[in-house]
Amino acid sequence: MRTPQPTTTLEDQPMPVRAKLAATWTSFMFLYAYVDILNFFTPGTIEDILDGRVFEFALSQTFSTTALALMAIPILMIMLSMTLPAKVNRVANLIVASLYLPVTVFNAVGESWLYFYGLGIVLEVILLAVILRYAWTWPRTALSATTPDRETVRAQQRG
Numbered sequence: 001m002r003t004p005q006p007t008t009t010l011e012d013q014p015m016p017v018r019a020k021l022a023a024t025w026t027s028f029m030f031l032y033a034y035v036d037i038l039n040f041f042t043p044g045t046i047e048d049i050l051d052g053r054v055f056e057f058a059l060s061q062t063f064s065t066t067a068l069a070l071m072a073i074p075i076l077m078i079m080l081s082m083t084l085p086a087k088v089n090r091v092a093n094l095i096v097a098s099l100y101l102p103v104t105v106f107n108a109v110g111e112s113w114l115y116f117y118g119l120g121i122v123l124e125v126i127l128l129a130v131i132l133r134y135a136w137t138w139p140r141t142a143l144s145a146t147t148p149d150r151e152t153v154r155a156q157q158r159g
Contacts, residue, residue: 020134021081021093028127029074035107035120042113070103086138093135097128104128 039045052059077096084092104124111117 017134017138018082018089021089021131022078024127024131024134025074025078025081028124028131029071029078031120031123031127032071032074035117035124038116042116074100090135090138093131097131097135101125101128 048054049059054063057063073096077093080092081089104121108114108117108121
């Protein structure tokens with residue numbers, strides 16, 4: 001006869017907001033990249049690229065540099081979300097995610113595969129909304145009466 005084992009529950013540790021932001025930017029980047037990669041399977045895309053066009057744009061150094069910048073900013077946000085000081089981090093995430101909302105929606109303009117691009121855009125917008133929510137609701141710590149302010153700490157360090 002077996003002795004019943006005590007039931008245990010998994011510990012659900014709180015996730016730091018920095019990690020949540022970095023994870024969400026990582027998810028955004030995977031989605032952003034895979035929509036572009038899967039687009040190569042859209043009929044006519046490869047032929048257009050071979051003819052020197054992407055969407056309505058001529059392939060050029062300017063196009064490639066702009067595309068790289070559009071990809072690099074969210075990629076850098078993964079690292080910046082983990083390393084920037086909290087106040088700057090919050091503001092950076094609010095600004096960048098807000099700027100990427102219209103960029104993301106613009107990707108639907110002129111596309112014929114509305115289900116494919118629609119799903120990609122909806123998912124990207126959801127991730128950007130999650131980033132905005134995490135940044136907007138960044139937890140705050142109240143200063144206690146015993147916690148010296150920055151000026152007091154600096155004065156003590158100088159003196």
